[in-house]
Amino acid sequence: MTELSDELLVAYVDGQLARKQTRAVEKVLDQDDVIAARVDALKHAHARLEAAFEAILAGEEMDVSAVSAPAPDGIVIEWRTAKMALAAIGIVAALLLAIAGYGWPLSLPSIMAPPQVETGAPQGVSEAPGWQEQMARAHALLSRDSLEVGLESQANRDFVTLQLAQILGVNLKLPNLQPQGFRFVRAQALRSGNEPVTQILYLGSRGGPLALYAKKGEGDDTLTAEQYGSIGTVTWAEGGVAYLLAGDVEDTVLMRLATKVKLEPLLPLRAASRPFTPVNGALNSGG
Amino acid sequence: MMPRLKRFADVLVGARDEGTSLLGRALRCMLDEQHRYQRGTSLDVWAFAEIYRQWLFELRGHALPVAQAKIDDARFAELFYPEVDGYLDAPVAAFLAGLPAQQRLTLLLVYGEGFNHEDAGRVLDVAPDTIAARLVRISAALADRLSARPPAPAAAIVETLYPEGLRGSL
Numbered sequence: 001m002t003e004l005s006d007e008l009l010v011a012y013v014d015g016q017l018a019r020k021q022t023r024a025v026e027k028v029l030d031q032d033d034v035i036a037a038r039v040d041a042l043k044h045a046h047a048r049l050e051a052a053f054e055a056i057l058a059g060e061e062m063d064v065s066a067v068s069a070p071a072p073d074g075i076v077i078e079w080r081t082a083k084m085a086l087a088a089i090g091i092v093a094a095l096l097l098a099i100a101g102y103g104w105p106l107s108l109p110s111i112m113a114p115p116q117v118e119t120g121a122p123q124g125v126s127e128a129p130g131w132q133e134q135m136a137r138a139h140a141l142l143s144r145d146s147l148e149v150g151l152e153s154q155a156n157r158d159f160v161t162l163q164l165a166q167i168l169g170v171n172l173k174l175p176n177l178q179p180q181g182f183r184f185v186r187a188q189a190l191r192s193g194n195e196p197v198t199q200i201l202y203l204g205s206r207g208g209p210l211a212l213y214a215k216k217g218e219g220d221d222t223l224t225a226e227q228y229g230s231i232g233t234v235t236w237a238e239g240g241v242a243y244l245l246a247g248d249v250e251d252t253v254l255m256r257l258a259t260k261v262k263l264e265p266l267l268p269l270r271a272a273s274r275p276f277t278p279v280n281g282a283l284n285s286g287g
Numbered sequence: 288m289m290p291r292l293k294r295f296a297d298v299l300v301g302a303r304d305e306g307t308s309l310l311g312r313a314l315r316c317m318l319d320e321q322h323r324y325q326r327g328t329s330l331d332v333w334a335f336a337e338i339y340r341q342w343l344f345e346l347r348g349h350a351l352p353v354a355q356a357k358i359d360d361a362r363f364a365e366l367f368y369p370e371v372d373g374y375l376d377a378p379v380a381a382f383l384a385g386l387p388a389q390q391r392l393t394l395l396l397v398y399g400e401g402f403n404h405e406d407a408g409r410v411l412d413v414a415p416d417t418i419a420a421r422l423v424r425i426s427a428a429l430a431d432r433l434s435a436r437p438p439a440p441a442a443a444i445v446e447t448l449y450p451e452g453l454r455g456s457l
Contacts, residue, residue: 006423006426006427007419007423010422010423010426010427011419011423013426014397014422016404016419038430041430041431041433041434042426042427042430044430044433044434045426045429045430045433046398046426048376048379048429048433049379049394049398049399049429050398050399051376052367052376052379052380052383053294053298053394053395053398053399054399055367055375055376056294056297056298056366056367056399057290057291057294057399059366059367060290060291060293060294060297061290
């Protein structure tokens with residue numbers, strides 16, 4: 001058995017070794033199962049640490065969204081604006097933006113307010129509604145009956161995901177919200193202008209449907225809550241997909257669900273295990 | 288960046304509400320003493336370092352700083368928001384809670400923030416070699432614990448509460 005110190009192995013796992021050293025370690029790993037197992041254990045430990053810290057951060061981001069979203073009478077600063085400001089403007093203004101974005105009352109009247117600050121207009125009344133608002137308004141037209149009657153089964157989740165990904169042109173999440181009390185009912189394709197939008201529908205034990213909309217595109221990766229009439233929404237973007245979770249549910253519940261979806265890893269696409277039976281016309285036609 | 292600063296403060300003090308409080312005080316200090324910020328310094332490195340300095344400054348005011356720095360396991364576990372996403376890696380949470388603050392932060396900066404050893408050292412006011420040495424000790428200890436090997440001696444993870452540069456003045 002070859003003796004390699006933890007010092008060397010940790011440096012290897014962390015990518016801190018020079019190329020020549022890395023190759024030497026890899027050569028040993030090919031020949032020594034004990035050392036390979038130790039490296040696996042170190043990698044496993046690091047992966048769990050990263051996941052733990054990521055989970056804490058996801059909670060903090062949820063707090064930021066929850067604090068900044070329902071403040072119609074106060075100063076509203078988009079988190080993206082704050083992040084851009086941190087990079088582009090002076091330290092004082094950047095910190096002020098960040099603090100205000102976090103929702104903390106800070107009385108520092110001697111410090112000039114930064115130009116990026118916007119006084120709060122009522123939410124949901126922007127002049128040109130985006131696709132999220134359009135989807136939220138369309139969502140209000142769905143009822144419980146529209147999902148419960150005469151629908152084909154979509155039991156093959158892998159295939160549904162594959163179909164939706166083909167429609168969007170990018171892989172996306174099809175989360176299982178059963179542990180949270182929302183069962184998957186069906187998925188279909190909609191359209192916003194000329195761009196495809198997918199809709200994944202769930203039903204809870206009561207109330208109207210919950211929908212996860214997805215559209216190809218970039219955006220802010222932070223969870224952002226909005227309210228359009230009775231429909232609450234949470235938006236974010238990741239992996240080249242902009243997501244919108246919408247439903248007539250409590251905003252805290254919606255935010256928790258969105259956090260859960262965001263934390264889920266994006267699974268690689270897998271081919272369908274059995275021949276495809278079209279689940280509905282929208283899926284079949286790609287729009 | 289604010290969620291990242293909040294996570295740093297939370298992991299440092301081991302509780303959500305105290306982390307918020309510490310971060311608020313540190314931010315006020317940053318605003319008051321923003322002249323110390325040097326252009327070219329990464330803003331997040333500077334901000335993390337200021338929070339850490341604030342914590343050290345306040346800790347020195349306590350009669351028993353070591354006892355003061357200890358954290359509660361249950362409150363630390365709350366940082367993982369298990370009620371939100373169902374994620375709580377209990378063994379890892381317990382392991383982190385049992386580490387000295389400097390070692391928790393070392394892990395956070397390197398594996399949570401992706402900092403290199405130099406930047407992590409700047410935040411914690413230690414040499415990059417110290418960061419590397421801590422990572423070896425802690426990684427080995429965690430890997431042992433998760434794979435049920437005999438744990439490393441407790442003395443291996445004892446840390447001073449004070450950064451190396453300040454020891455002589457205390």
